[in-house]
Amino acid sequence: MVKTVPIAIARQFDERSQVSLFLGDRLGLLRSIPKASTRLVVTSPPYNIGKRYEKRLQFEDYLKQQEKTLSESARILAQDGSLCWQTGNHIAQDGEIFPLDVYIYRICKELGLKLRNRIVWCFEHGLHCKNRLSGRYETILWFTKSDKYVFNLDAIRVPQKYPGKKYFKGPKVGQYSCNPLGKNPGDVWIIPNVKHNHIEKTVHPCQFPIELIERLVLALTNPGDLIVDPYVGVGSAACAALVHKRRAAGSDLSAEYLKIAADRIEMVAKGVLPRRPLGKEVYVPGPNDKIAQRPAELGLFSGRRRIVLEGQLFA
Ligand SMILES: C[S@@+](CC[C@H](N)C(=O)[O-])C[C@H]1O[C@@H](n2cnc3c(N)ncnc32)[C@H](O)[C@@H]1O
Secondary structure: OOOOOOOOOOOOOOOOOOOOEEOOHHHHOOOOOOOOOOEEEOOOOOOOOOOOOOOOOOOOHHHHHHHHHHHHHHHEEEEEEEEEEEEEEEEEEOOOOOEHHHHHHHHHHHOOEEEEEEEEEEEEEOOOOOOOOOEEEEEEEEOOOOOOOOOOOOHHHHHOOOOEEEOOOOOOOOOOOOOOOOOOOOEEOOOOOOOOOOOOOOOOOOOHHHHHHHHHHHHOOOOOOEEEOOOOOOOOHHHHHOOOOOEEEEOOOOHHHHHHHHHHHHHHHHHOOOOOOOOOOOOOOOOOOHOOOOOHHHHHOOOOOOEEOOOOOEO
């Protein structure tokens, strides 16, 4: 039987604690964390689109709020630390869209942070729009505080498409040309979003898939490091941190979400948290999958074929 150690969750930020979950505004948590003490701040803020956990503000006021969160987050970052802001679009009431990362980029640049990647997170499922193309990606802006930063590429390598490929000329002719540890995963990540049939789904309407954050945790931090999520929701980033033996701190205005976060963290400690493993292939229905077959009564499909990207089907 696997022996598990119960986990103590601090309710205020506590440097010695493995996990701190603060009920209240994100500035309350961030201001209690010492300067330069965090290797990674990773979050997905509210998008100001009227979700049940946010109050719709004038867009300019929303950006001022984000500026405060980003400025405090930059303050707590270690010199070799990273800040990852995951966003989609703010959608105005008339349907105009505002790509949040464009605005966040400007704020972070003003704060002296340096962009290392704009990661595109692609997923297949979501709302079907009638007046524009359905949104099937969001972005993660990855910034660092300085030019010397933690980046453990080997920890996140993925299998090559052609691992048997060899040099065909030059001094290495006949040798395998690929890195035996795998290839760089690139900046387009195809990871299912957490919808109703996802194994990690809770009552939260917009939770992170844990595997999305795991990749950032593995690449941008080392064991024992502190990872902070100021809009922690049901604790997906904290779970990703703990799974990989890092420490976590997060805040949220909702006691309901924090209770679920605490329960999930307990499950990580016991090794029983249901989660989609990092690196698991996206499911592609086979030819015998009944639900994927077009019923005869619908007639022949008259539209264009679907697009295949890196072996995944995109509708
Ligand atoms: C996009 S969700 C983040 C979900 C999270 N990534 C997860 O996996 O559960 C944004 C969260 O921010 C919280 N929130 C909104 N305003 C806040 C504030 N001022 N301070 C702290 N949390 C806030 C909401 O309750 C919501 O859970």
